[in-house]
Amino acid sequence: MIKLKKKTSLIDQHDKFGFYGNKFGGNYCAETMRKPIEDLSKLFEKLRKDRKFLKKRDHYFKHYLGGETPFFKLENLTRHLGGAQIWCKDVSAINGDAHKAYHATVNALICKESGKRYIAGDTGAGMFGKNLAMAAKKMNLKCKIFMGTKDISRQAPNVKFMRDAGAEVVPVDSGSKTLVDAVSECMRHYVSNCDNTHLAVGSAIGCNIFLKICAWSTSQISRELKKQLVKEFGKIPKLKLINVIGGGSSALGFWNEFVDYDKKHVELIGVEAKYAAPLSTNAKVAILHGAAQYCLTDKEGQIAETHSLSAGLDYPGSSPLHGLLKDSGRARYTNASDKEALAAFKLITKLEDIRPSLEPAHAWSECIRLAPKLKKSDVIVVNNCGKGYKDKKIYIEQLGYYPK
């Protein structure tokens, strides 16, 4: 079992080669990328200690992304399920509609600091693409978004946002035409243009520096939540923090400030899509997109195809940081099917005013399974990390309606 280092933030638990727990992460990349990622690492380490930069980040988070996202109790759902208290950290209320807004904004700020004029990113559900396009526009950067053609058609509203913001959306038609291929193509673009382009990897995946930047950015969520919990409960109560996992960027942000707590005090629960679930189905460790991670492969080691209604979860790999959290026993992982996620959406939207996208609907599904088994004194918080409008068409196809 891997032991987590106390008082060392999760992203900094790696060795000098970028490995977490001697097993996850690393920098499996072409020689051409070595110097650019080394430069980026140096820049990031400098910026994260730079007061002026932090002030700028906070300014953007507050005035551009709209500041603290709400935290509230779902009274009706709590009553309906009759067990634990259910609370919602509604990250989808951010300007940008998902946690990817933090990550995209920080990447655009770093790109600006690096002096590069071009920024490129991958996207599956389109939330990162959309936010990166908007941040690039705001900061006067030329933006390219790589997206699988299957995702371009199923997440059309977000594609429109990207194009309206002036980004070039590059359709990726290889392989399964989803996120995994978009990330590969975006990395190829970076290998060919690393002299003038900043690579913004869309989740906490990729070579060491990319996942660090991502998880550092989204950790804004848990900084806020910690304060909100203390305000509401006077202390950090006994908690279960439930979050959906695709690559795992929102969960890392949602959990970051709580990793040092005992798991009996703050339990971390990740929910994958049933047929894209490397962490909850005992997948092997594999090298994908520059890092060792739990990843679905076939016997020969080829990367496996995944299936999920949710474009954001349709990815065979997982963040190396989730590998670390799993193997250290700090977090536990489960999964939910398309059907279960849809049923969760149905129930939640009937009882409450939130409209989760398909991704957090998976987290809600686990919440619905779990809450009735718990006591009233138990507190569940779900990260409602994305707004449902982008999946309106899919919800209508599957359920016959989309709630007002």
Added chain:
Amino acid sequence: MKNSINNAFKIAKKENRPALISYTVCGDNTKDKSLQILNSISKDLDIAEWGIPHNCPTADGKDIQNSSYRALQNGIRLNDIFKLVKKFKKTKPSKPIILMGYYQMIFNYGERKFIQKCKASGVDGLIVVDLSFPDNKNFAKLCKKNSICFVQLIAPTTTVKRMREIIKSSHEMIYMISTISTTGSALKYSIKKIIKNYNVIKRIKPSKNVVIGFGITEKTISNLKSADGLVVGSAICREITRSLKGRQNPVTNVSKLVRKLKNKII
């Protein structure tokens, strides 16, 4: 056998030309066809590189992606590759063969088992695209122990300080990436600049065999003939694609292409 890569360079040098190195994907478009292609072109080659297809090749351009896709579609497995190498070496024991691939394929198979299999089937060298220095130190040592040449890569972005370290830990052959790109795109730099980068490496250690690859075609190859060796990959894979599309025999077409390439550097 041990020095077959070195020998190949010696022979080319004696003939006052660069070594010609091909890259094709093992199993493209079928196992037999890929062996036929390699057998046929090997008379004009000094060293043969054979790609291990992977379905997430993040450093390859369209041409090699297509080749890998075809090979995987036709069911190639790592064990087949070792068998095919063995077959090739049986008829051409002195022709060095280098396997090139992504680390995932080796990691999944098991490093030690992989190297044992390489040794047993007659593989002379390995290029692992995404296992760069210094992360490749242990693996390179393991290769050396088993008389397999681990080929280090140097890119246009590699600093001179890093270059020195890489050269220090390199074996008989070093692979210089010509330009900032994936495989198979057009050369972004002038020939002059590429030769300049090449000379920087050579000056650090003149005795090392340095080959240039990425973006080398019929058009550009003769301008770079002062190098120790030149790798042509995507241009060959493109020819296989073209032949298959036109329902022509890739073996004859690729052989013609390689002959032409050879003629341009002698």
